[in-house]
Every structure is written in C-alpha cells, then in structure tokens.
Amino acid sequence: MKIENISDLHVLVQTARCGSLSGAASVLGMTPAAASAAMKRLETQLGTRLFERSTRALRITSQGQILLDYAQRAFDLLDEGESQVSEARTALVGTIRVAAPSDLTRTTLLPWLDEFLALHPGVQLALNVGDRPLDVVRDEVDVALRYGTLTDSRLVARLLCDNRPVLCAAPSYLARHPAPTSPQDLIQHNCLIFERNGRLHKTWRFAQQGKWKEVRVSGDRSADDASLARMWAVAGAGVIFKSLIDVRQELEDGKLVALLTDWETDPYPLHALLPSGRFVPNRVRALVEFLGRKFGDSCKKSQLK
Incomplete structure (x- = not known):
C-alpha cells in the first residue's frame, strides 16, 4: 500500500529530530494524539514498525531510518525547487544556517557576513558559534566552517584557506x-x-x-x-x-x-562543509563563493602556505 498522506512523513521526520512524538507534535502544531495516529497510520500502510517504543524513549528502526533518509531528501528537493523558482524571479531570499568556530567568527567573519547581508537584503542569517562542531547533517546546518581535514563521507568540502x-x-x-x-x-x-x-x-x-x-x-x-x-x-x-x-x-x-618560527607545524586547513546528499540553494552557494573570495584574498596577503 502506498503512503496516502505526505503530512505523515513530516511527523516521521520531526519525531526522529525531536526524539518523541510529543516534541514532533509541538513543532508541527498538532496534538500528540494526532501525531501518534499519523505514525500508526504510516506503519500500517507500510506494514512495518518505524520506531521501537519504550516508556522512556523512541528508537528508530532500520526500516524507519531508510524511510527517514528518503523523506528528508524528498523534502529537501521540494524546498530546493521552491527556492530555485523563487530565486529565478527575484534576488536571493531565505535563511542560511551557518556554523563557525568562535574565534574565527569574532576575528574575521562578522564584518564579511555583514557585507554579504548588505549585498543581499532578502537573506537572513542564522549563526551558530562554538568550538564543539555540530553534526552538519543531523542539525540541518546549510554550511559549516571547520578547521582540519575532512573525515565525514557525508559531507563535501570547499577549501577556503590553507593554514597552520x-x-x-x-x-x-x-x-x-x-x-x-x-x-x-x-x-x-x-x-x-x-x-x-x-x-x-x-x-x-x-x-x-x-x-x-x-x-x-x-x-x-x-x-x-x-x-x-x-x-x-x-x-x-x-x-x-x-x-x-x-x-x-x-x-x-x-x-x-x-x-619557534624555525619549526614547522601541522597543516590546519579551513573548509566550508556542506551535506553531500542535500541540494544546495543558490543563497548558500552564493555565500560559499563570497567567503571563498574573501579568504582567498586574505590568505594571499598573509602568505599562508
């Protein structure tokens, strides 16, 4: 049997993000009973359990994780389609969710982000600053600036600056x-x-x-x-x-x-990281290109190698 109600998939996605049906219901503006009914309906239509339930927590099943991955991709695709249609007609619009290290933000990024927003008044910035790196995929970050080498295969990286x-x-x-x-x-x-x-x-x-x-x-x-x-x-x-x-x-x-200027230190490159399985809106691409130019000019002046 096919999924009859796409809104039920929103319940699945939000339940996975929030860790509970009540949390999903709060985000979606519905009652916990309605969220529970949507989940039961989805499981009945698919003939499989999507979450293992206990008195303390919900744990997504392997089948639930498969559906979750596809549902997230589907919603991302729809969001990208809407964004492309909108941005094809108008200037860049929408929110860009950025995660960046604390010191890099304070010493370098803030004036550049101000400049980018002034160039694109239809864009809003949601900035998460901290030295504990967020999970770019799980925490729905559009772009994360991070030092070091890339180890997560779910991400794609744009080198912004060689650095030590x-x-x-x-x-x-x-x-x-x-x-x-x-x-x-x-x-x-x-x-x-x-x-x-x-x-x-x-x-x-x-x-x-x-x-x-x-x-x-x-x-x-x-x-x-x-x-x-x-x-x-x-x-x-x-x-x-x-x-x-x-x-x-x-x-x-x-x-x-x-x-100790006569001693060498380890490479510590700065990258812009994006989820590899997610479509990238024009506004995010524009920001990454903007930062790439800014860091490129800055690093050349400082002779970073």
Whole structure:
C-alpha cells in the first residue's frame, strides 16, 4: 500500500529530530494524539514498525531510518525547487544556517557576513558559534566552517584557506619568561589550552627536517571557547598555539610575538562543509563563493602556505 498522506512523513521526520512524538507534535502544531495516529497510520500502510517504543524513549528502526533518509531528501528537493523558482524571479531570499568556530567568527567573519547581508537584503542569517562542531547533517546546518581535514563521507568540502597553527605569546609574558628555543621548553611554560573540534588540545606538534616532536603541555587555565584563550594570551597570561588566521591581526599589531618560527607545524586547513546528499540553494552557494573570495584574498596577503 502506498503512503496516502505526505503530512505523515513530516511527523516521521520531526519525531526522529525531536526524539518523541510529543516534541514532533509541538513543532508541527498538532496534538500528540494526532501525531501518534499519523505514525500508526504510516506503519500500517507500510506494514512495518518505524520506531521501537519504550516508556522512556523512541528508537528508530532500520526500516524507519531508510524511510527517514528518503523523506528528508524528498523534502529537501521540494524546498530546493521552491527556492530555485523563487530565486529565478527575484534576488536571493531565505535563511542560511551557518556554523563557525568562535574565534574565527569574532576575528574575521562578522564584518564579511555583514557585507554579504548588505549585498543581499532578502537573506537572513542564522549563526551558530562554538568550538564543539555540530553534526552538519543531523542539525540541518546549510554550511559549516571547520578547521582540519575532512573525515565525514557525508559531507563535501570547499577549501577556503590553507593554514597552520602558530606558537605565540604577548611581549608582557615574554618579559617575565624566556622565550622557548625548542618545543621541549614548553613544558616549563604556562600554556593556554582550548577545545579543538570538541576536545582539549594538549598535544602540540612541531617538526624540523622532517622529524616531528610532540609535547604534552599544561597550564593554569583552559577554555571551551578559543577566543577566550586568545584574549588570555594577549593579556600576557601564557603561550598559545593558535590558527594563524585567528591571531594574524595581533601579530601584525605587536600584541603577540611568534615563537619557534624555525619549526614547522601541522597543516590546519579551513573548509566550508556542506551535506553531500542535500541540494544546495543558490543563497548558500552564493555565500560559499563570497567567503571563498574573501579568504582567498586574505590568505594571499598573509602568505599562508
């Protein structure tokens, strides 16, 4: 038997997102009883259970996951069709959901996003800022800016900027502590630690002539917001190992001094990530192209390699 009511698929999708029928009902503006009836109707029509129910939670079944994947693709396709029809007639419109690291947003992105919105007044921005990376597919992010190499096969990546971390400290800190001459000296320094892709980054790597050294660092403070670590470093609290994009201005202004400059560090590229199975609206494509140009110009000026 075929699915008779497409709105029942909306109940399926929202139940999977919310983890409960009551949550789905709230999002869809219907009663929990109506949401439950829609789910039962869908299961009856398909002749299979879509969720395993317990007193505490709902767990989607393997068959339910298959239908969910196709339903999400179908709704994305409809949204893209509506968007293309609308955008073919008018300027870019609609919301772009962007996720980005905290320090990158504050040091670099904000004025560029303001410029993009000024160029496209029909676009709205929903910005999620944080150093714990969102699940681009599950959390329905249109584009995520993320450092590091791509490991999720569900995503496609556009390289925005080649980049490496740089070791640095404020002149006020270096006036009190001799500058390190080798990575091993960092054991004697107060190192400012922050989360990198959701985990505290305590192992710092350096290389000379192809030989790598790892140093397990420590310090009197750590943060889940990398911008706080940068502010501590500028205030003279310790040594920081940070993306050159994020500390470029402080280095140019003399607020921070680069250290161990004769040592190589790991590549730490910046990508724009998009879900591979989702159609990309014109407004999202336009933003990615805009950021690509901006980062391209900025990285060339900074001679990032």
